[in-house]
Amino acid sequence: MHNSHLQAATLRLDRFLELKGYRRTQERYTILEEIYSHQGHHHFDAHQLREILLSKGFHLSMATVYNTLELFVEAGLIKKHQFGNAPASHYERTLGSRQHDHVVCLDCHLVKEFCDPRMATIETTVGEWFQTRVLQHSLVFYGRCTDELCCHRNEKNVN
Amino acid sequence: MHNSHLQAATLRLDRFLELKGYRRTQERYTILEEIYSHQGHHHFDAHQLREILLSKGFHLSMATVYNTLELFVEAGLIKKHQFGNAPASHYERTLGSRQHDHVVCLDCHLVKEFCDPRMATIETTVGEWFQTRVLQHSLVFYGRCTDELCCHRNEKNVN
């Protein structure tokens, strides 16, 4: 299921590499496949991504991971996020999910997504206000969730 | 002018230290005064803050700067920001300016502020949606400004 997203992503990478005159290396396609075939977590950081690939027997260095992620950002295949005080950057794929923003729980660090059409109108307003061509935005709400899986709640329940 | 903000901030720090049982050190009050008496840039990072104080003859270590900034965040005296790929965290004072969000130019890194009342309504909606008590949010629009001072424009004008 959802192989269509991987197909679309692969096609996009093909065209991007061709357009830029970059090479079609095995690393680039293997990393892309991992990102777009993964059903679970949409968010990951550079080290997690490397560890998953290593555990599957595909060896690659951190330098390649970072190089490739930067290239994917440039190609519009993934988005880069900085959540609060988290030390590492987080990434998520862009194809197969519409524009959305995030809610992060300060206790359990659970990341949830939402889409509010009002953000688009605000973006337009701000762009006109400052005579700025807005290319992207980052919106994160920080709070304390009431999720049953929230570790903060679990800790409190234990006591 | 605006000494009222410094007074309010000092009072708030007084009460916070008292409430928490923390000590009233010279470093804490000197740093607060620097942040709240500064008329110019609202945004600064830890190293800039230390350099300014050093240049004024007040010696202090990075450890103290970070400790104090964290304490001020806890006290609600300043806010901490992470703008895009900028390596260092940015801080800005909270008193004397109402809730606002930011627009950052990808070329000249100029930071501008705006206030849109619709953000508050979105925050409420999202909180209800996810049964989450939203404590704060971070919204940054990234774009290319048409400001006369934008270094990107200046560079282009030179060529």
Added chain:
DNA sequence: CTCGGTGCAAACCCTTTGCAGGCGA
């Protein structure tokens, strides 16, 4: 006098860089 706060330097961690070797074109 106590012990929280500070200074100093080293440690940490994520990320970037330099260079030699490998592989796509």
Added chain:
DNA sequence: TCGCCTGCAAAGGGTTTGCACCGAG
């Protein structure tokens, strides 16, 4: 073959930590 890409290790840079000393209460 050519030179972009990768691997490896070291360096970079912001932030944190450990420990001894200092000073607020």
